[in-house]
Amino acid sequence: xxxxxxxxxxxxxxxxxxxxxxxxxxxxxxxxxxxxKEVEVTSENEDIVKIEKNNDYSLKSLNMGDxxxxxxxxxxxxxxxxxxxxxxxxxxxxxxxxxxxxxxxFNIKAEVYPEDAENSELVFENKNEDVFSFENxxxxxxxxxxxxxxxKTKDPSNISKEIKINVxxxxxxxxxxxxxxxxxxxxxxxQEYKNVLNExxxxxxxxxxxxxxV
Numbered sequence: 451x452x453x454x455x456x457x458x459x460x461x462x463x464x465x466x467x468x469x470x471x472x473x474x475x476x477x478x479x480x481x482x483x484x485x486x487k488e489v490e491v492t493s494e495n496e497d498i499v500k501i502e503k504n505n506d507y508s509l510k511s512l513n514m515g516d517x518x519x520x521x522x523x524x525x526x527x528x529x530x531x532x533x534x535x536x537x538x539x540x541x542x543x544x545x546x547x548x549x550x551x552x553x554x555x556f557n558i559k560a561e562v563y564p565e566d567a568e569n570s571e572l573v574f575e576n577k578n579e580d581v582f583s584f585e586n587x588x589x590x591x592x593x594x595x596x597x598x599x600x601x602k603t604k605d606p607s608n609i610s611k612e613i614k615i616n617v618x619x620x621x622x623x624x625x626x627x628x629x630x631x632x633x634x635x636x637x638x639x640x641q642e643y644k645n646v647l648n649e650x651x652x653x654x655x656x657x658x659x660x661x662x663x664v
Contacts (some may be wrong), residue, residue, distance in 0.1 A: 451487065453480040454521050454528040463530050465519075466606035467499075467511045468537040474508045477521060487523070494518040499532045537607040538562040538570065549616045550582070550591035551633045557587055558613065560601050569605040582615050594619040620646040623653050629661040632653050 457464050457476040467473045479487040484591035491507045493499050500510045509519070511534040521528045544559040561589045562570040580595030583590045589599065597615040602608070616622075622631045630650055654662070 451479045451523045451525040453524060454478070454489070455480065456521065456528070456530060461491060461528055463528075465509065465530060465532045466537065467509055467532060467534055468539055468607060469511050469514050469534055471539075472502070472508050472510050474506055476650045477507065479523060490522045491530075492520050492522065494520070530540055533588070534608075535605075536564065537605050538567045538603045538609055539564065539607070540610055541572070541601055541603065541611045543601065543611060543613060545613070547609070547614045547616070548589065549618060549622070549633075550589070551591070551610065552591050552617060554591050558584075558589055559587070560611075562603060567605070569603070571604045573602050573604055575600040575602065577609045578615070581617055590616060591615070591617040593617065621650040623650075623657060623659060625657055625659075627661075628659055629663055630659045632662065632664045634664060 455478040456465070457478070458473060463474070465475070477489055479489065491501045493501050495515070497515035498511070498513050498515045499519065500512060501519070502510050504509045509532060512535065514534050517532045517534065519530050519532055521530065540563045542561050542563060545556070548556050550556055560572055562572065574584060576599055578580070578595065580593055581595040581597035582592055584599060594617050599613040599615060600610055601613065602610040618633050621633060624631065630653070632650060
């Protein structure tokens with residue numbers, strides 16, 4: 451073995467883990483044709499990080515702080531640092547599926563768990579700026595279509611959550627809930643409005659939909 455790679459470590463050889471979590475580590479011994487690839491992983495600070503081994507090695511974090519671990523093969527060893535902190539474990543939002551008619555808005559609220567996470571800052575990424583805009587927590591529907599708003603943590607936890615945005619064109623048939631929904635910004639008795647109604651009621655009949663909402 452001439453090189454040991456740990457997928458979970460960054461370029462500085464640091465592995466980040468939240469207090470109380472277990473993190474499996476992926477160990478690769480190079481070159482791949484090496485005859486002996488067996489390794490041992492040890493912790494020099496077992497009050498912070500303990501090593502657990504079943505089929506693979508994993509790190510069990512006990513307390514916040516920095517721990518030194520070693521990955522040891524027959525030919526060489528690799529030293530790594532494990533940083534344990536109160537990182538985010540999840541993101542909660544007030545809605546993961548949002549339906550808006552054109553020009554309507556929705557105020558998205560997102561929070562990090564636990565509340566006392568070391569870094570609770572979140573970043574938002576609009577994947578479909580042609581469908582909706584996003585500014586200061588407000589989603590505004592722009593054009594018909596579907597889009598995604600991604601919420602991410604800024605700490606090393608790399609947790610993210612996707613919020614689906616739907617801007618329907620006229621109506622929606624929800625077979626699962628047995629309901630047809632007609633979307634109206636305003637009610638004008640135009641030919642386009644009549645065509646939409648005809649299409650909707652044809653689909654209601656075809657799918658035996660029993661409920662209609664406007």
